[in-house]
Amino acid sequence: MAADLTSQGAERPLLYLIDGSAYIYRAFYALPALTNSKGLQTNAIYGFTTMLTKILREHQPQGLAIVFDEKGPTHRHEEFKAYKAQRPPMPDGMQAQIPYIHKVVEAFRIPVVRLQGYEADDLIGSLARQAEQAGYDVAIVTSDKDMFQLLTPAVRIYDPVKERWFDEADCRERFGVEPGRVVEVMGLVGDATDNIPGVKGIGEKTAAKLIAEFGTIEGMLARLDEVKPPKTKTLLTEQAEMARLSRKLATIHVDAPIEFHAEDYRVKPLESDQLAPLLRELEFHSLLRTLQVTPAETEALGEGLSLLHDRPDLQRFADRIRQTGSLVLACVLSEQVPVRADVLGLALSGPDADPVYYVEGPGSGFDPLLKDLLSDQAVLKAAHDLKPVWLALKREGIDLASPLFDTMIAAYLLNPNRRSHSLETVALDTLGYQLRGVRMGGPAEPPVDLFTVQPPPGAHQAGEAATVVQRLVPVLREGLEAQGMLWLFEEVEMPLVPVLAEIERQGFLLDVSALEELNKELERELDRMMGQIASIAGGAFNINSPKQLAAVLFEKLGLKPVRKTKTGYSTDEDTLTQLASQHELPAQILNYRSLSKLKSTYVEALPNLVNPETGRLHTSLNQTVAATGRLSSADPNLQNIPVKGEYGLRIREAFVPPPGHLLLSADYSQIEPRILAHLSQDEKLIKVFERGEDIHMATAVEIFNLPPDRITKEMRRAAKTVVFGILYGISPYGLSQNLGTTQAEAKKYIDAYFERYAAVKAFLDRTIDQARERGYTTTILGRRRPIPEIASADPVQRGFGERMAVNSPIQGSAADLIKLAMIHVHRRLRDELPQTKMILQVHDELVFETPEDEVERAKQLVRSEMEATGEKLGLSVPLKVDLGVGNNWRAAHP
Structure with a gap:
């Protein structure tokens, strides 16, 4: 960063003025709701800090200031009571981030400008004019179109998100007029964001044409007889005063009572001792590395090697x-x-x-x-x-x-x-x-x-x-x-x-040749599907082009768009799913996308990941990814190999044992409902498992109030959805979406479940209360999961925290249990059946590769050890393990 206001190789020094208030909002809404591990929402802080870092590192400004709006009314509110009146209050998630943004700015040692009764726009305009008159070039960092009225040969606008500079020529292209007349156009068009009314019925193209012809609003109002067409003349006649007021409200004042002194805006070295702990608290580790900030007194370790x-x-x-x-x-x-x-x-x-x-x-x-x-x-x-x-x-x-x-x-x-x-x-x-x-x-x-x-x-x-x-x-x-x-x-x-x-x-071990054959088959099927889609659409088009697909759906076929994005109407999966009930083409597109993804993600990719030394896939099982304690798989992710659909199952057929061996799959049956029974100590639920009953069938009997012989497969499937919905803290609305039923019907199912298993409801309520009090949940083995979101003022974040509080003790205990089972099974196999190898864990399932003559002994050992893990943990319900054996993963899955 330069220490003075002299540009290298430039005749005039350059001053950057950042529209701070606007960028806080922009960062908040542009980024997802990021939080640090303590539950503080950080998306606005992160976006704002990243923007500052980008400007400081890439532009190395000689002079810099950040301008913020000050609380309280301005002269515009006095002139027009409804000015900005429609703006909603600042979201809770943003409000909590503002103090941290100010701390970041302070640590960067960037001058801050704010003044009671004046908006940031007026302060920026005033500083820009004074700096220009003092011989400086000015870069206004903003995305606000109002600022175009400030453009001059010495003043430009920079948008760091779009990486674009705007000058007077861009203003003429954008508004159809030079910068000095932007307020005239805005007086006619208004600004919905600031609740500036403008002239109802006049759009931006008409406004630009009128101002190009008449020069100003006053000039036009003085020559109303010349305005055409008659409808526009009538609108201007009726709303003349509103046009004058709107122009006044849109005008950025450049005479605010502040003074530009170059010395006050020099860029200073950032405060490492202040910034480093702040970024650590916010958990912006990539920014710490980018900025290379660390407390000055910290010594380098490992020097005396x-x-x-x-x-x-x-x-x-x-x-x-x-x-x-x-x-x-x-x-x-x-x-x-x-x-x-x-x-x-x-x-x-x-x-x-x-x-x-x-x-x-x-x-x-x-x-x-x-x-x-x-x-x-x-x-x-x-x-x-x-x-x-x-x-x-x-x-x-x-x-x-x-x-x-x-x-x-x-x-x-x-x-x-x-x-x-x-x-x-x-x-x-x-x-x-x-x-x-x-x-x-x-x-x-x-x-x-x-x-x-x-x-x-x-x-x-x-x-x-x-x-x-x-x-x-x-x-x-x-x-x-x-x-x-x-x-x-x-x-x-x-x-x-x-x-x-x-x-x-x-x-x-992967049967690469089997996947190569499947790949050819999928290519033929995808070609057939493309032909069918073209036939339905009335002509061929690029299925992978959102623009072409949108044209077919919404223009050619006349379907009603669901959602609009910055680039046009959405054609994402959710949109197509909703449209599938109106026309068969969206359903066919979804099928095509699903099959194409299956082909690229697994059928084509997996053979390339085979280790040439071993001829096998070697995944990485990670202990430090999932906050619940579950293991995750990566490079490749073998936990995501499809378990449903014919082609997904065909992929599983390519996972095979070597000659003379078989695959053994051992899967805990209904492990999470069993853990729920233990944690809740619901006697009725415990008895379901003690009697060896199917929990989903038992639930179906309760919620549909029918005897077991009248429960259909669809009813059992719905009951299973209810059971897992309860485990994940689902709402009646969420359950209705999953079941395709009404919220009232979904609520009836949930109420019926809780009426039958009242101790479960009491346990879930107690768990949420304890999580709110402590800030974390625990598993049977004491694993903690902090849930700071449960104390959030934002109801969306708070609801998310409550759902996590319900599920984390259950899912985390299941994770702990299978980890213990893996340790015990591994030790016994090593001592008793060393040729049988554990080769994968997929949540509640363990997969083994075993010699054919050891299969029965391996089955007995694995089942006994996995089921005994529950007894070692003191579970109140027995565990059940389903076993399957086969010459590929599909055949072995129980």
């Missing part, structure tokens, strides 16, 4: 680690995919403030000593994101043995709502420290001599990471203990890491 030069050095280090019982490590990998990565080196340290050492990858000859240390079950191994480290070391033949401490998972447990749990983010949030180094991993570096004096590539980054982890461990452990989650961390999440790593390492 030492190389371990020989075996005696490493032996002394190993002895020290065994004495302390704790090892911190950071692994430098050759690439981002751990199952294919080589270990380039390891940064190693003990607890507390022990020095950090670096050794080259296991190929250096140190591997026997490293292997002994890393596989020592008396030593706690700590790292950030341990699973990739575990996988990469396993590839080198080294076992990273428990006990483990993953600072990423610990930080996630303490703040599951945080969007990122990277080491950079956790270090900033927990220690107030910003990492200096780059991310580890990436392309392999050339081999280096272990005995060189200088540390090899990646060593300093790894040393910094190890030092940060070293400092994080005691802080995070203390937090877990304080929140009652240390047992969950040590007995569930940490033992699960090697289980998930083994699943990822094993992978899932």
